[in-house]
Amino acid sequence: MSRKTGVDWEKKAKETLSANAFGYLSGGSGSEVSLSYNIKQFDRYRLIPRVLREVSLTDTTTHLFGSSIQAPYLLAPIGFHTIVHEAGELASARAADAAGVPFIQSTVSSYSIEEVSEVMAVADHYFQLYWPSDDDVRESFVRRAEAAGVKGLVITVDTPVLGRREIDLSHNYFPMDEGAGMANFLADPVFQARYLSPTMDSAEVKQKIQSILFNPSLTFKKVQQLIKSTSLPVIIKGVLHPDDAKRCQDIGAKGIIVSNHGARQLDSAIEPLEVLSAIREKVGNDFPLILDGGIRRGADIIKSLILGADAVLVGRPYIYGLTGGESGVMDVLSTLKEDLEINLKLLGATSILDCHHDHLKRLER
Template sequence: MAVSENQDNPGRARQNVIYRDGVLGRTPTVPTDFATLERRARRKMSPKAWAYVHGGAGLGRTMQANREAFDSWQIVPRVLRDVSRRDIGVELFGRRLPAPVLLAPVGAAELAHPEGDVAIAAAAAELRVPYIFSNQGCAPMEDSAAVMGDAPRWFQLYWSTDDELVDSLLHRAEKIGADAVVVTLDTTMLGWRPEDLNLGSLPFAQGQGIAQYTSDPVFRRIVRDRIAAAVAKPDVKVTLGAIRSLVSMTRRFPGRFLDNLRSPEPRAAVETFLDIYSRPSLSWSDIETLRERTSLPVLLKGVLHPDDARRALDTGVDGIVVSNHGGRQVDGSVSALDALADIAPVVDGRMTVLLDSGIRTGADVFKSLALGADAVTLGRPHLYGLALAGREGVRDATANVIAEFDLTMGLSGLTSVGEINRDALRRA
């Protein structure tokens, strides 16, 4: 069910679908509470998939802090107001959206479901909410865009050490009709992620999550040049695991499997990706070149300090995403919601502010907007839905959050997103 089918009452409409199914003896495939959703998704996923999607940095304290921050704010409902008609829509970069919710970019989504990015894109299109295509996707951005029609899509950029590759990715994002580009700043190096490390598992080293690269003409040329230059390759001991890894790389590389198996390109592509996918030296001077590189609105993702928000304003970008990468990068980091509370007054409406990290429910969306976000991005919830039921799972998990947000807003005595502010909250 698209959100727009009952824009005045999407929460009640969603409830009615579920309750009517209940009369027929059917219960939701995708649980409506996050704890059950997460538990069932874990049973569905492989150990490596669960480690990658669920795992956080270090002891997981930042993931915990994200949730504790939401719990530290309480909603104060108001009564005896006419909330029979509500509008939960927002406008971002000239596009009217049916709800203040976007689907966050998540790399290597095929770990959760073989249809991965394309299934997520199709679900987002059905709901008419934007999907931010992951730079570490398992399908080329063109394939995801092809199933979306005219529905909104954004693109996430990891800034490579090769500027020509950066320009190529931005050009492709423009060609697929992206509404904006989100430059991720907090992953110039991978954080210390024990759940992955204990399994020795990095999806990209298996060729998973590098489809934006292997489909890019500049990247392919870089790979061929490295092969021609005979860049030294590490010696690999022939083991069953090494053979499986080679098969994985080969199967995911464009072209016929047998041709790829005889070619050095699949393995060279993985090695090249690992060498150049991100730039630890990335600086504000690089960001300042974006106006010359793309005509798309630019947002910076991973901003947690008010001074960085001020610098983003001075640089002239169009927005920021307040995020700690879902707790996956720095253990013991400030929570994203607490950072938002500090940053929003600094920005003061002068650019778009999104909140990412820790959002699990419609009440979380409400609190995020009350503390100054224009919209939020959902990460793990839609991946868990993907694991359970593919495209329909993404759709239902996202629709459930939107429905709860609508009901939370109405039951708090408010009828539009513009009415939500800090007066609707109190500290616990």
């Protein structure tokens, strides 16, 4: 999409970042079939406008988890922002704050929960949790998130192990090699006491983090225990099956992110839009669903909302915008908002509540 500033941020990211960093951000797992279908999923639907409506004023605001947000999208949790720009998550969070949309901070961010929390004045700050295999570190992360005043916890459940990302394997690349993504661990008192020693170098620290980062033993039961033990609302990210969605709802999750992790985990994982309606049907109308994957334009957002989402995540577009720092992310977010507003008017809608099934047709071919 051509940006308000005229900058094509993906192109700029490709030109300015190292091949390793751009490969890490842009790549998917395995065959990358899901990567291409996450974009194509929206092309299976066409919008049918209604005409001669009064659309001089459009309103993109919506409500999510008790907050009013300026547009129906949140900044997806993406790790390691300092491989893109030295201001990293601080710049992305500030841009989200200026746009009035939530920022979901990754566990593997280059600034800590506390540091990001400090720069967010207006918009909601969520913390994404990769559930460490060390329960005491996990507990400490949750308590720190509570103390920092985050709005909610986003628990990612599609990563019992890391997906097989051939581009990174071919570069032998992992962003922590650049010192990125360690801040939450380095700042954690439990992690410090249990895993760090004064003589350790960065490679050893990285190895310690990696040794506990993922947890292939995570189950619904453990997530339910966490839900009961925290004051924060828990949103579960990485669900693609309606029965799993229902189970998340039954154990007390406050919402779900329907996601194939930007096509970076299970090779050939189904595209989220394909399962969204069935998940909506299973969990009922009053349960927040957020669609993640392939959102590039206002029309993608409209299609997602019609098919059952309350909001969507924006991922790669903003991380490419971060090559321009805070103002680059702001450019991406304001362009997306403008595109959404224009297309709402052209659809004959004055707000996102006006987008209905009779505006949408799924193509048969």
